[in-house]
Amino acid sequence: MRAEQDDASALLDGLDLDTLLTALTRSRGYEAALRDPPGRRGWSDAVPGSISFLDLDQRIERLSRLLALNKGQPGASVAILAPLGPEAIVSMMAALRAGLSPLMLPLHANELELLKLIEASGAVMALGVSRVGSQRPLMTLRNLAMRTFGTRFVGGFGPDIPDGVAPLDMLMTNPALQPLPPVTQRPALQVTEGVSLQGPFTLSERELLGKALDISRALKPAVSSRIVTTLIGGDLAALASGPAMAMLAGLELLPLGLFSLGDLQACIEGGRSVHLVLPGAMEPALAHSRLASHPALASLVFVQRGAREDPAVGRPDIAIVDIEVSSPADIAVVRRQGPALA
Numbered sequence: 001m002r003a004e005q006d007d008a009s010a011l012l013d014g015l016d017l018d019t020l021l022t023a024l025t026r027s028r029g030y031e032a033a034l035r036d037p038p039g040r041r042g043w044s045d046a047v048p049g050s051i052s053f054l055d056l057d058q059r060i061e062r063l064s065r066l067l068a069l070n071k072g073q074p075g076a077s078v079a080i081l082a083p084l085g086p087e088a089i090v091s092m093m094a095a096l097r098a099g100l101s102p103l104m105l106p107l108h109a110n111e112l113e114l115l116k117l118i119e120a121s122g123a124v125m126a127l128g129v130s131r132v133g134s135q136r137p138l139m140t141l142r143n144l145a146m147r148t149f150g151t152r153f154v155g156g157f158g159p160d161i162p163d164g165v166a167p168l169d170m171l172m173t174n175p176a177l178q179p180l181p182p183v184t185q186r187p188a189l190q191v192t193e194g195v196s197l198q199g200p201f202t203l204s205e206r207e208l209l210g211k212a213l214d215i216s217r218a219l220k221p222a223v224s225s226r227i228v229t230t231l232i233g234g235d236l237a238a239l240a241s242g243p244a245m246a247m248l249a250g251l252e253l254l255p256l257g258l259f260s261l262g263d264l265q266a267c268i269e270g271g272r273s274v275h276l277v278l279p280g281a282m283e284p285a286l287a288h289s290r291l292a293s294h295p296a297l298a299s300l301v302f303v304q305r306g307a308r309e310d311p312a313v314g315r316p317d318i319a320i321v322d323i324e325v326s327s328p329a330d331i332a333v334v335r336r337q338g339p340a341l342a
Contacts, residue, residue, distance in 0.1 A: 011213065016186055016205045017093055020247040021057055028250065029054035034086050035226075035254045037263035043133045044257065045159050051086055063094035063168065065177035070125055070153045074099045075187045077121040079151070081105045081114070081128035081137040083232045083257040087157040089243050091127045092189070092234070096205070099183040100125070103190040103200050104234025107132060113197050115144050118151060121190055121200050126151050127168070130158030133258055138165050191235050193328040201328040203236060211236065212244035214333040218321045219299045221245075221275055226252040228267045229277040230259050237303045237323050237331050241277045251275075265291065273298035280305030280322070287313045299338070 024033070033056045036048035051059070067078065078095040080102055082088040088104070095102040103121045105114055118126070126145060128137035138156040142164050145151040155166040189208065192199035221227075227246050231238035246253035254267050268274050273296055278286065280302040286292050292313045299319040306324070313320065319338030325331050 012206055012209055015209055016096075017209075017244070017247055018097055020209075021053065021060070021093070024053045024247070024250055025057045029057075032252045033246070034089065035252060036086070037254065037256050037260070038266050039260050039263045040257060043260075044129065044131055046157075056090070059090050059172065060093045060097055062172040062177060063090055064097040065180055066155070066168070066171055066174075067094060067098045067100060067125060068178040068180050072098075072100055072124045074181075074183070074185075075101050076125075077101050077103050077123040077190065079103045079105055079118050079121065079123040079126040079141070080234065081107065081126065081141055082157070083107060083129070083132055083255070084229065084234055084238050084242055085255045085257045087127075087129050088234060089253075092243075096186060096189075097183070098180060099185075099187060101187040101190055101202075104192065104239075106192050106194060106197060106233055106235075107135065107137070108233075109192075109197050111140060111144060114140065115147060117192060117197070117200060118144055118148055123148075123151050125153040125155070127155050128157070130156055130160040130162075136162075138162055141165070189239075191239075191328050194233060194235050194325075199328060203329050207329070208236065208240055208244050209248060211240035211331055211333065212248045215241050215301065215321060215323070216245050216249050218333060218335040219275055219301070219319050221249050221251055221298070222273060223250055225273040225275060225298055226254055227275045227277065228254045228256070228264070230256050230264065230282070231277055231279070231303065232257065232259070235325070236329065237325055238277075240331065241301050241303070241323065268294055268296050270296075272296065275299045275301065277301040277303070279303055283313065 030052050032050045033053040035050040040048040078100045080091045092102040126141040128141045130138050141154050145154045155168045157168050161167040188202040190200035229242045301321045303323045305322050320336045322334045
């Protein structure tokens with residue numbers, strides 16, 4: 001165990017999300033890094049598409065320079081209200097690149113709960129998306145900014161930007177953006193406890209990548225495979241099993257954003273092997289569905305399964321990994337079954 005810890009520590013030395021993206025951009029810049037589910041337009045009004053590693057890096061660069069216009073102090077907090085997907089990932093990584101600390105807000109929280117989290121973090125900026133189903137995150141952020149004197153900038157992605165909110169998609173096309181200040185130390189990420197909504201709790205990129213490495217070692221993903229995640233929030237389990245593992249292993253990430261069975265079925269098709277990430281509560285439904293026997297499934301990751309007595313998926317040919325959340329800043333990764341590791 002000690003040897004494994006030392007090995008992991010050596011692998012993570014000098015690594016952060018930007019370093020990984022830079023390496024992927026150089027080696028596989030035109031390959032897809034993120035892909036939208038085919039039904040995305042129905043819940044967000046945005047046309048579904050894909051983003052290459054090169055395009056992802058450019059979007060992050062443009063947004064980070066836009067955030068630098070607000071001249072926040074190093075390590076200042078940036079609140080993000082968006083489902084786990086391209087906008088949330090770009091916002092999180094742009095904040096880090098600009099020397100700011102991203103606070104991943106839970107979409108299921110009400111305005112009072114969100115207000116407490118924003119005030120506790122001292123967020124000076126807020127970023128979000130225009131629509132998620134019946135929710136209007138940008139309207140919520142604009143209302144909250146009017147009640148918190150510290151939040152001086154609200155920016156939004158999407159086709160329907162309310163008054164008082166900066167249209168990020170348009171502003172990011174400006175070629176004369178603010179140069180980035182030198183970043184001497186990478187700031188921490190901020191996450192929230194999903195049930196009690198306590199927080200925010202700080203999390204370093206090294207800790208995030210360490211957990212992503214644990215998951216990747218348990219799954220042994222091939223570079224040609226993709227991650228399909230049904231997790232919507234930006235907590236540690238979702239970030240580690242989704243964007244962090246995708247960056248670490250160089251995989252295409254397909255986040256559903258809003259759960260749809262039709263989208264899930266479509267995302268598993270396409271010829272690639274799939275590492276499917278699901279809440280633990282969905283295991284019984286998957287076990288009784290046709291998707292459980294789909295040949296494209298290479299592994300399954302269940303988050304917060306607990307000590308369930310429900311039927312497990314009967315696939316001894318694939319790896320099944322459980323992620324148990326012990327605290328907002330710590331998760332345990334356990335490989336439940338699967339072929340012998342090399």
